[in-house]
Amino acid sequence: MTLDTAPPPVKQVRRERPTPPRGPGGASRWARRAPLLPALIFLIVVTQLPFVATLVISFMRWNSLDPTNRGFAGVDNYLTVFTDAGLRSSVVTTVVLTAAVVLISLVLGLGLALLLDTKFRGRGVVRTMLIAPFLVVPVAAALLWKHALYNPSYGLFNGVLTWIWGLFGSQNPPQPEWISEMPLSAVVASLVWQWTPFMMLILLAGLQSRPMDAVEAAHIDGASPWQVFRYLTFPHLRQYLELGGLLGSIYIVQNFDAVFTITSGGLGTANLPYTIYQTFFQAHEYGQASAAGVVVVIGSMIIATFALRVVSSLFRDEVRS
Amino acid sequence: MTETLPAPPAPAGAPQRRSRDARGVLDWVALHSIGLALGLMFALPVLFVLLTAVMGDDEAFTSALWPSEWHWENFALAFEKAPLLKYLGNSLLYSLLATAGMLLSSIPAAYALAKLRWRGRDAVFLLVVGAMMLPPQVVAVPLYDTWSSLGLTGTLWPLIAPYFLFDAFSVFLLRQFVLTIPQSYVDAARVDGCGEFQAMVRIVVPMARPGIAATSLFCFLYTWNDYFGPLLYTGERPDQWTLSLALASFKSLHQVQWNLAMAVTLLIMIPAIVLFAFAQRSFVRGITFTGVKG
Numbered sequence: 001m002t003l004d005t006a007p008p009p010v011k012q013v014r015r016e017r018p019t020p021p022r023g024p025g026g027a028s029r030w031a032r033r034a035p036l037l038p039a040l041i042f043l044i045v046v047t048q049l050p051f052v053a054t055l056v057i058s059f060m061r062w063n064s065l066d067p068t069n070r071g072f073a074g075v076d077n078y079l080t081v082f083t084d085a086g087l088r089s090s091v092v093t094t095v096v097l098t099a100a101v102v103l104i105s106l107v108l109g110l111g112l113a114l115l116l117d118t119k120f121r122g123r124g125v126v127r128t129m130l131i132a133p134f135l136v137v138p139v140a141a142a143l144l145w146k147h148a149l150y151n152p153s154y155g156l157f158n159g160v161l162t163w164i165w166g167l168f169g170s171q172n173p174p175q176p177e178w179i180s181e182m183p184l185s186a187v188v189a190s191l192v193w194q195w196t197p198f199m200m201l202i203l204l205a206g207l208q209s210r211p212m213d214a215v216e217a218a219h220i221d222g223a224s225p226w227q228v229f230r231y232l233t234f235p236h237l238r239q240y241l242e243l244g245g246l247l248g249s250i251y252i253v254q255n256f257d258a259v260f261t262i263t264s265g266g267l268g269t270a271n272l273p274y275t276i277y278q279t280f281f282q283a284h285e286y287g288q289a290s291a292a293g294v295v296v297v298i299g300s301m302i303i304a305t306f307a308l309r310v311v312s313s314l315f316r317d318e319v320r321s
Numbered sequence: 322m323t324e325t326l327p328a329p330p331a332p333a334g335a336p337q338r339r340s341r342d343a344r345g346v347l348d349w350v351a352l353h354s355i356g357l358a359l360g361l362m363f364a365l366p367v368l369f370v371l372l373t374a375v376m377g378d379d380e381a382f383t384s385a386l387w388p389s390e391w392h393w394e395n396f397a398l399a400f401e402k403a404p405l406l407k408y409l410g411n412s413l414l415y416s417l418l419a420t421a422g423m424l425l426s427s428i429p430a431a432y433a434l435a436k437l438r439w440r441g442r443d444a445v446f447l448l449v450v451g452a453m454m455l456p457p458q459v460v461a462v463p464l465y466d467t468w469s470s471l472g473l474t475g476t477l478w479p480l481i482a483p484y485f486l487f488d489a490f491s492v493f494l495l496r497q498f499v500l501t502i503p504q505s506y507v508d509a510a511r512v513d514g515c516g517e518f519q520a521m522v523r524i525v526v527p528m529a530r531p532g533i534a535a536t537s538l539f540c541f542l543y544t545w546n547d548y549f550g551p552l553l554y555t556g557e558r559p560d561q562w563t564l565s566l567a568l569a570s571f572k573s574l575h576q577v578q579w580n581l582a583m584a585v586t587l588l589i590m591i592p593a594i595v596l597f598a599f600a601q602r603s604f605v606r607g608i609t610f611t612g613v614k615g
Contacts, residue, residue: 051455112359115356121353126359130363133367134597143586144586147582256458276461277553280461293458293459297456
């Protein structure tokens with residue numbers, strides 16, 4: 001897919017793979033491969049069967065509380081998905097949530113990676129501190145944000161506000177109800193906190209694989225730090241940015257823990273995974289839940305393709321030059 | 322973000338030399354303070370968990386940031402309040418078996434996708450990438466239905482068993498790694514009379530060891546962190562809960578002991594920290610290899 005179309009780095013020569021030696025007969029070639037076949041057949045069956053089943057169910061009328069009334073429903077479930085206000089808004093929420101988290105954590109991650117790429121005393125300590133959020137179990141992170149940070153009476157944020165206001169002698173600091181006043185931002189912030197270290201790790205690996213001779217040559221030729229960043233570092237990082245964006249999108253589109261824990265899907269933060277869970281477990285509408293699932297898959301593929309194309313078209317000229 | 326740009330060694334040109342020392346000091350101060358501020362911003366919530374975990378029952382509910390007394394016994398208390406060892410056992414069962422199953426099923430699949438040439442290989446690879454992007458919630462309905470007709474819902478087996486058949490992300494990751502092993506090694510093994518299976522076990526597996534380590538780490542962390550899966554299949558059977566599921570309910574069951582909930586949060590982090598400390602390097606290499614060596 002798009003990953004394969006990224007122009008290979010200059011150093012890479014692996015592409016010119018020699019054509020394979022023509023083995024003896026086709027039959028004996030297959031005999032040698034036979035031990036691997038079960039894995040392959042499983043691979044095809046296991047990857048695709050559940051999705052095919054989901055597709056089939058998405059066209060069925062199937063509520064588990066009403067087992068007799070089960071049959072072909074045509075596109076009814078899809079119509080419900082697109083006309084039901086709740087479902088439609090959860091599609092929008094999923095897109096906004098994913099895009100916001102991926103973009104913000106990429107930008108922050110890039111800043112942090114650039115910082116960690118320079119040498120300074122205590123770099124190891126700072127790096128360990130920065131990676132910490134990535135090692136917190138996601139549901140624990142969600143709980144932590146909900147109760148330890150956002151809680152209006154004993155949370156860290158309001159505690160810090162009290163302390164800062166106290167420094168200036170004020171007795172009544174603002175004590176916002178973070179989750180109910182800004183529910184979606186609250187979810188986004190907690191996810192950005194978790195994903196920034198991941199992006200930083202990828203981008204840092206990218207920075208450290210930069211060909212340093214080119215950077216030094218540019219310095220000698222009088223390039224400013226900004227020019228070096230714009231014309232050398234950034235094009236080199238492009239594929240690492242794409243990779244981080246892609247992996248991040250895959251995981252954040254399916255995020256369930258944060259939404260389920262922080263807001264329980266209320267206040268307009270229900271994303272599609274949460275809605276599917278609810279349709280399945282509370283309404284027991286198997287058909288609708290499946291149709292919603294199919295929409296998520298198609299939607300996320302469109303977004304991923306579109307986003308990657310936009311990003312790569314932005315930098316194509318630099319890569320070519 | 323411009324101030325976080327790497328400060329390059331100042332060019333050797335003469336005009337720059339005079340202001341270099343002053344600028345150097347400024348850069349030094351700026352770098353250190355930005356680094357410290359950002360590091361604190363990201364680490365503070367974790368530190369806050371630690372501080373809350375050792376507070377007394379009442380103090381944990383105030384906006385106090387620093388505990389007045391240090392109650393280290395909270396960690397031991399948490400074990401009394403909930404069968405944490407039971408949950409730990411379930412979590413380990415899930416993560417270790419899933420990782421073992423993933424290795425058994427995904428290494429041959431990755432080898433077939435990277436080192437064998439056969440009709441339809443690219444199409445199958447596309448299917449793998451497609452499956453990788455499939456959110457687990459999407460296929461939850463037919464899978465749950467199947468497992469429930471097999472009578473296995475209420476256990477962790479519906480989560481573990483699929484890893485023995487296939488895991489799209491691991492196959493993808495391993496394939497990208499195996500691709501970086503020069504084809505000539507595999508060809509040489511074939512010429513020397515190795516079957517494909519032997520070539521895989523003797524040549525490719527030892528050479529792909531960093532990739533296998535990274536993939537295992539990913540798989541372990543993913544299953545260790547998994548919340549949706551255990552909630553779906555074992556939500557109503559507390560004796561089958563994993564740690565992440567138990568943590569979420571610990572909060573609601575022991576409403577008054579917020580400090581203990583934080584202690585459990587810390588305890589759950591330990592395996593991830595230990596694993597990451599050991600495998601940080603291969604982890605980073607594993608991620609970056611996947612996309613960059615297409």
